Amino acid sequence: xxxxxRLRKNRYGTVINVKSSIQELDxxxxxxxxxxxITQRFRVALHHETEIHLTAVxxxxxxxxPTIDFADPFERSxxxxxxxILSIQLRGNDKTFLPILITEVKNQGTxxxxxxxxxxxxxxxxxxxxxxxxxxxFRTTLLDQGIFPFVCxxxxxxxxxxxxxxxxxxxxAMFGQLNRINVINQGDHGEFNRGSFFFREExxxxxxxxxxxxxxxxxxxxxxxSKYGEDSFQLVDA
Numbered sequence: 001x002x003x004x005x006r007l008r009k010n011r012y013g014t015v016i017n018v019k020s021s022i023q024e025l026d027x028x029x030x031x032x033x034x035x036x037x038i039t040q041r042f043r044v045a046l047h048h049e050t051e052i053h054l055t056a057v058x059x060x061x062x063x064x065x066p067t068i069d070f071a072d073p074f075e076r077s078x079x080x081x082x083x084x085i086l087s088i089q090l091r092g093n094d095k096t097f098l099p100i101l102i103t104e105v106k107n108q109g110t111x112x113x114x115x116x117x118x119x120x121x122x123x124x125x126x127x128x129x130x131x132x133x134x135x136x137x138f139r140t141t142l143l144d145q146g147i148f149p150f151v152c153x154x155x156x157x158x159x160x161x162x163x164x165x166x167x168x169x170x171x172x173a174m175f176g177q178l179n180r181i182n183v184i185n186q187g188d189h190g191e192f193n194r195g196s197f198f199f200r201e202e203x204x205x206x207x208x209x210x211x212x213x214x215x216x217x218x219x220x221x222x223x224x225x226s227k228y229g230e231d232s233f234q235l236v237d238a
Contacts, residue, residue, distance in 0.1 A: 005018065008029075012035075012040075012046070014045075016048050027083045027153070031083050031103065034210050038221070041218075044234070048085070048087075051080040054079065057073075058072065081134055083103030088233050091232055100224075101216050103153075106152060108127040108157075109157030128172065131172065146184060146185045147183050147185060148195045149216050151196045172197070173197045181196045182196050196216060
């Protein structure tokens with residue numbers, strides 16, 4: 001059955017569109033609160049998209065890396081992070097959006113329930129493998145920037161302390177520490193665009209997700225302000 005979407009609007013007019021599963025609705029509530037806090041603090045106009053077409057990504061990459069060959073994706077192929085893509089806009093440029101937050105939420109693992117029911121364990125699921133595709137896509141999209149404002153909140157039995165699945169997450173995180181915010185690329189030449197991966201067995205609360213999102217957005221805006229100038233962004237009406 002296809003999932004429905006729900007629209008939310010923060011007090012400054014930013015429309016947030018998320019899917020209707022419980023975990024994504026919680027993420028959406030946190031995202032609205034974070035967007036309100038960021039708009040109030042920086043007065044920047046925010047833009048939210050649920051997806052990005054791969055054709056748009058390739059067009060961008062070709063403009064930035066003209067000597068590199070890129071394959072042409074199908075016209076309808078997209079990347080759809082659970083919480084969408086929150087961006088700011090350069091002043092006087094209605095086509096350039098700078099991502100400040102890309103969010104996912106993943107729940108994986110039912111073996112605790114199966115054991116209680118006397119059933120055998122199942123092989124650990126594929127939520128992390130599916131996540132990897134989006135990570136590669138968005139990392140590539142932002143190769144011309146010095147940040148990677150990606151956050152994933154993962155919870156469930158498969159992510160309990162000591163689980164080997166956590167090493168799959170660490171691998172996706174370029175062997176970075178979990179449960180730590182990483183926005184600015186690391187390394188002498190910014191080789192490590194890791195992102196932020198928050199994983200544990202217990203669900204993440206709305207307040208926890210909101211505070212992490214605010215932190216990521218704040219670091220992203222400071223980065224873009226340093227690169228483009230503090231007066232370079234479209235602002236909300238006073």
